[in-house]
Amino acid sequence: MRCTSVVTPRVLAGVGVRPQGGPPSVDGHGLIGDRMGALPSGAGSLLRTSLLGWRGRLAAGRLLGGLAKVQTGDLGDMTFAAWLDRQRLPADARSLVEAVSRVASYTNAPDIAAADLVVSQVQLALGSGVRYVHGGWQSIVDSLLAGCRVHRLTATRVSAEEGHVVVETQEGATVVGTAAVIAAGTPGAAAQLLGRRPFDAGPPVEAACLDLGASRPSQPGLLLGIDRPLYLSNHCPPARLAPAGRAVVHVARYLAPGERTEPGEQRHELEALAARAGLTADHIIEDRYLHRMTVAGALTLAESGGMRGRPTVTDSGVPGVFLAGDWVGPAGHLADASLASAEAAVAAAVTLVGR
Numbered sequence: 001m002r003c004t005s006v007v008t009p010r011v012l013a014g015v016g017v018r019p020q021g022g023p024p025s026v027d028g029h030g031l032i033g034d035r036m037g038a039l040p041s042g043a044g045s046l047l048r049t050s051l052l053g054w055r056g057r058l059a060a061g062r063l064l065g066g067l068a069k070v071q072t073g074d075l076g077d078m079t080f081a082a083w084l085d086r087q088r089l090p091a092d093a094r095s096l097v098e099a100v101s102r103v104a105s106y107t108n109a110p111d112i113a114a115a116d117l118v119v120s121q122v123q124l125a126l127g128s129g130v131r132y133v134h135g136g137w138q139s140i141v142d143s144l145l146a147g148c149r150v151h152r153l154t155a156t157r158v159s160a161e162e163g164h165v166v167v168e169t170q171e172g173a174t175v176v177g178t179a180a181v182i183a184a185g186t187p188g189a190a191a192q193l194l195g196r197r198p199f200d201a202g203p204p205v206e207a208a209c210l211d212l213g214a215s216r217p218s219q220p221g222l223l224l225g226i227d228r229p230l231y232l233s234n235h236c237p238p239a240r241l242a243p244a245g246r247a248v249v250h251v252a253r254y255l256a257p258g259e260r261t262e263p264g265e266q267r268h269e270l271e272a273l274a275a276r277a278g279l280t281a282d283h284i285i286e287d288r289y290l291h292r293m294t295v296a297g298a299l300t301l302a303e304s305g306g307m308r309g310r311p312t313v314t315d316s317g318v319p320g321v322f323l324a325g326d327w328v329g330p331a332g333h334l335a336d337a338s339l340a341s342a343e344a345a346v347a348a349a350v351t352l353v354g355r
């Protein structure tokens with residue numbers, strides 16, 4: 001798991017969980033066709049990179065250097081592509097910025113994604129950077145569960161009856177309470193539980209993923225497709241995810257909304273990227289291919305007004321039932337949005353119970 005965020009560490013620290021990890025490799029490269037070149041990570045490498053011509057270097061340097069000052073609050077109605085048009089970048093610099101935006105936001109939909117979301121994610125990635133968490137996502141879940149009483153039930157329906165919230169479950173138990181928070185992952189899952197019409201939310205954000213357990217790290221440690229939406233990164237090291245001396249490498253294709261790739265061809269594309277980073281069958285000990293993973297429940301759309309236009313924690317339509325997830329509320333993206341909305345939903349539920 002990568003943590004590119006400000007909300008997640010704050011909310012987790014509030015419940016006593018402080019994920020530890022390490023920064024990703026500084027050895028970043030980009031791939032255009034078959035040509036590999038160093039990814040610019042600062043002024044010096046920007047001047048040297050073979051990925052851009054001199055006009056592209058100047059333009060990319062100017063844009064990325066000034067990005068921290070961009071106010072994203074007013075960019076919700078604009079698509080990321082329209083925002084890029086305004087920057088008047090040469091084609092090579094635009095491709096590079098699009099590649100950086102994909103890795104920063106996991107989205108590959110510049111023509112419909114809201115610019116407030118994508119630009120703020122790039123600001124985060126270039127600013128506070130990224131941490132790969134020791135033990136992965138599960139270590140955070142384990143820490144959160146320590147000291148909690150957990151009842152594992154599958155909810156089938158959530159409704160309100162006579163001033164109470166009623167949760168029916170697949171196991172036959174019915175749970176009755178004053179308030180409930182639905183955090184079922186996607187707007188579709190929440191709507192189904194509530195028996196209501198679909199939420200006004202964008203299409204899911206999806207990726208094809210290949211996880212590799214390898215006998216050695218990839219070389220380079222980070223390899224981004226500039227002309228294709230591809231990503232490869234050595235997650236271990238720096239994170240501790242494998243036995244000593246072994247590596248874990250994540251390879252992915254950021255799928256465009258509705259994009260359907262053929263599983264065999266898709267896997268082959270990701271294996272070919274791994275081979276470019278020096279990992280062929282001889283080095284691979286374990287592999288796991290996941291053809292279409294849901295990264296976020298819904299893409300934040302410009303046509304809905306961007307982050308401020310997403311459904312809110314109080315939009316369930318059922319009294320006493322609140323919503324949380326990475327598609328809910330005006331703050332953050334991915335885990336950041338889930339935790340920000342969870343914090344707001346729990347506060348609303350506690351207030352209701354307190355009354």
Ligand SMILES: Cc1cc2nc3c(=O)[nH]c(=O)nc-3n(C[C@H](O)[C@H](O)[C@H](O)COP(=O)(O)OP(=O)(O)OC[C@H]3O[C@@H](n4cnc5c(N)ncnc54)[C@H](O)[C@@H]3O)c2cc1C
Pocket residue numbers: 001002003004005153154155156183184185186189193207209293294295296324325326333334335336338
């Ligand atoms: C490959 C990949 C890489 C990612 N990388 C990052 C990253 O680097 N940084 C980041 O911040 N985010 C990342 N994400 C996104 C992140 O995983 C999600 O944003 C986050 O998991 C959303 O959390 P959530 O709790 O809202 O939903 P989920 O994690 O989807 O959890 C929902 C839970 O609800 C359960 N559930 C569903 N229906 C019911 C029901 N009826 N009854 C009971 N339980 C139910 C599900 O089983 C699930 O456990 C990544 C995602 C993917 C796929």
